[in-house]
Amino acid sequence: MIRFENVSVTYDGAARPAVRDVDLEVPEGELVLVVGPSGVGKSTVLGAVGGLVPHFTGGTLRGRVTVAGRDTRTHKPRELADVVGTVGQDPLSHFVTDTVEDELAYGMESLGLAPDVMRRRVEETLDLLGLADLRDRHISTLSGGQQQRVAIGSVLTPHPKVLVLDEPTSALDPAAAEEVLAVLQRLVHDLGTTVLMAEHRLERVVQYADQVVLLPGPGERPWMGAPADVMAVSPVCPPVVELGRLAGWSPLPLTVRDARRRAAPLRERLEGGRPEPDTAAARTAAPARRLFGRAKKENAGVPEPVAQARSLAVRRDRVQALTRVDLTVSPGETVALMGRNGAGKSTLLGALVGLVAPSSGSVRTGGAVPHRTRPRDLVRKVGLVPQEPRDLLYADTVAAECAAADRDAEAEPGTCRALLGELLPSVADDMHPRDLSEGQRLTLALAVVLTARPPLLLLDEPTRGLDYAAKARLTAILRRLAAEGHAIVMATHDVELAAELAHRVVLLAEGEVIADGPSAEVVVASPAFAPQVAKILAPQPWLTVAQVKEALER
Ligand SMILES: Nc1ncnc2c1ncn2[C@@H]1O[C@H](COP(=O)(O)OP(=O)(O)OP(=O)(O)O)[C@@H](O)[C@H]1O
Ligand SMILES: Nc1ncnc2c1ncn2[C@@H]1O[C@H](COP(=O)(O)OP(=O)(O)OP(=O)(O)O)[C@@H](O)[C@H]1O
Numbered sequence: 001m002i003r004f005e006n007v008s009v010t011y012d013g014a015a016r017p018a019v020r021d022v023d024l025e026v027p028e029g030e031l032v033l034v035v036g037p038s039g040v041g042k043s044t045v046l047g048a049v050g051g052l053v054p055h056f057t058g059g060t061l062r063g064r065v066t067v068a069g070r071d072t073r074t075h076k077p078r079e080l081a082d083v084v085g086t087v088g089q090d091p092l093s094h095f096v097t098d099t100v101e102d103e104l105a106y107g108m109e110s111l112g113l114a115p116d117v118m119r120r121r122v123e124e125t126l127d128l129l130g131l132a133d134l135r136d137r138h139i140s141t142l143s144g145g146q147q148q149r150v151a152i153g154s155v156l157t158p159h160p161k162v163l164v165l166d167e168p169t170s171a172l173d174p175a176a177a178e179e180v181l182a183v184l185q186r187l188v189h190d191l192g193t194t195v196l197m198a199e200h201r202l203e204r205v206v207q208y209a210d211q212v213v214l215l216p217g218p219g220e221r222p223w224m225g226a227p228a229d230v231m232a233v234s235p236v237c238p239p240v241v242e243l244g245r246l247a248g249w250s251p252l253p254l255t256v257r258d259a260r261r262r263a264a265p266l267r268e269r270l271e272g273g274r275p276e277p278d279t280a281a282a283r284t285a286a287p288a289r290r291l292f293g294r295a296k297k298e299n300a301g302v303p304e305p306v307a308q309a310r311s312l313a314v315r316r317d318r319v320q321a322l323t324r325v326d327l328t329v330s331p332g333e334t335v336a337l338m339g340r341n342g343a344g345k346s347t348l349l350g351a352l353v354g355l356v357a358p359s360s361g362s363v364r365t366g367g368a369v370p371h372r373t374r375p376r377d378l379v380r381k382v383g384l385v386p387q388e389p390r391d392l393l394y395a396d397t398v399a400a401e402c403a404a405a406d407r408d409a410e411a412e413p414g415t416c417r418a419l420l421g422e423l424l425p426s427v428a429d430d431m432h433p434r435d436l437s438e439g440q441r442l443t444l445a446l447a448v449v450l451t452a453r454p455p456l457l458l459l460d461e462p463t464r465g466l467d468y469a470a471k472a473r474l475t476a477i478l479r480r481l482a483a484e485g486h487a488i489v490m491a492t493h494d495v496e497l498a499a500e501l502a503h504r505v506v507l508l509a510e511g512e513v514i515a516d517g518p519s520a521e522v523v524v525a526s527p528a529f530a531p532q533v534a535k536i537l538a539p540q541p542w543l544t545v546a547q548v549k550e551a552l553e554r
Helices: 042-049 100-111 115-128 144-156 174-191 202-208 227-233 239-247 256-262 264-270 286-298 345-352 398-409 415-423 438-450 468-483 495-501 519-524 532-537 545-553
Strands: 002-010 019-026 031-035 060-067 084-087 162-166 194-198 211-214 223-225 307-316 319-329 334-338 360-365 382-385 456-460 487-491 504-509 512-518
Touching: 002 042, 019 042, 031 042, 031 174, 031 202, 042 060, 042 084, 042 162, 042 194, 084 144, 100 115, 100 144, 115 144, 144 162, 144 174, 162 174, 174 194, 174 202, 202 227, 202 239, 211 227, 223 227, 239 256, 239 264, 239 532, 239 545, 256 264, 256 532, 264 532, 264 545, 307 345, 319 345, 319 512, 334 345, 334 495, 345 360, 345 382, 345 456, 345 487, 382 438, 398 415, 398 438, 415 438, 438 456, 438 468, 468 487, 468 495, 495 519, 495 532, 504 519, 512 519, 532 545
Parallel strands: 031 194, 031 211, 084 162, 162 194, 334 487, 334 504, 382 456, 456 487
Antiparallel strands: 002 019, 002 060, 211 223, 307 319, 307 360, 504 512
């Protein structure tokens, strides 16, 4: 259905091709997953299927790509739209209309489908993707995950033969990701739709793939094979595979279920052990103790919270985004805010940093009322790295961005650049922030925010679009900041990150806090939020492969 013959793509001005010698054949009715570290060219391969590369991106494509027999050199993306539906990494750039219903209908309208067919498919898709309550909403008022669902829905309605999805679950909560993948699998099985998909969070998707294409490194030849064979050698793999490799299981399990079946001997070896104190599960109580000691000297034994919300309610337009939220954050503490799409996580972060005002109740950050505090005073109390780090960056070189951050924070000139150099030694001063990889851009935004040394650091979905190596670097940086006494609150759908890093998990549902406690207890109590290792080794207390590895080496 999709065929790449000796394809290389070189972007304008690039010294080397972004992808080279790609020979692939994706059969009709298969779900094929494209994996590889950041920047190896996954999006380039996906974009070439619908002709967006090179027609929209610029650059030169050598070789031949055909979809359903149509050559993308001679067929413009518009002329492929009836066969290929593409969702890129950024849902916002995808939207052409203003409301959810219009967006779902738009693709069908351009293909001239009959009104009754359009109506039926819109209704079906609203139900299928849990969007019925949002049908009249303006897309710009939707949460990140709600927007991603609309973007996926809008390519499903025309029933294309081929679906190309670039990180389709990056903004979705774990349950929504499962629902979307179940929908895709049904299309593949029942309608024979062909799906080509790239995704960093392999723990969510690898078990659905019929075949996996591995791009091992920039410009290296891709390799396509059965999921278990590719995972055995892939530089990127989900925790279940990493655990399987550690335990020497062969063939490698790809699902929690398969791994549980083989885990008895490993459980026996680990029996009676507990995670080391420097890993998240066991660190839970540590910051409170340490701070208690420090605070005693300062004021009568109660550590001063860096942020506090009491009975906080926020209305956004017609939507009650938060109701009666109580939250206290202490210095040195890392808190993961989790919960379904639209639960109110970004709104809560927005309230802590003064972007949204409470409709009732109160919020204090560093003793100030955030939405009434001047930004230049607030930057020294709290900093937010937004879901899209680009929203924070506006200069056209890395150096100018750093200089502006120093000015905004009234910091010594060179402060931000020095921080960035520490976090990301390889980045050049004259690079445009737009040309940085996702992980590099996130780190730059983090350095900009840290320039003012805020005691409270807020991160919205910090691992979106990051590969496992970039995620490990971010984890190390955040651990160090927490150890230095920064409080960190991160909204995340990444259960593996929460298990790795958070002392505490706060679970939101429909604007209310429904659980608030040590990570190990909160995540393990819910199948949706438990990391893979916890599910495989339950009832033992392990959450991450690192903890298991450490215990086996003890
Ligand atoms: N429109 C463009 N113009 C110039 N260079 C580009 C363009 N798009 C991508 N590149 C470069 O091509 C290379 C491959 O990028 P691509 O986005 O395909 O990688 P990827 O594997 O999808 O990465 P990620 O996992 O971070 O999304 C990178 O070095 C990137 O900087
Ligand atoms: N500007 C706005 N106008 C109206 N409603 C809004 C606006 N912004 C957000 N909402 C609604 O408020 C609710 C909470 O949104 P919020 O972005 O806080 O959710 P979230 O938990 O961060 O979701 P996600 O996991 O998808 O990022 C959602 O129902 C959303 O649609």
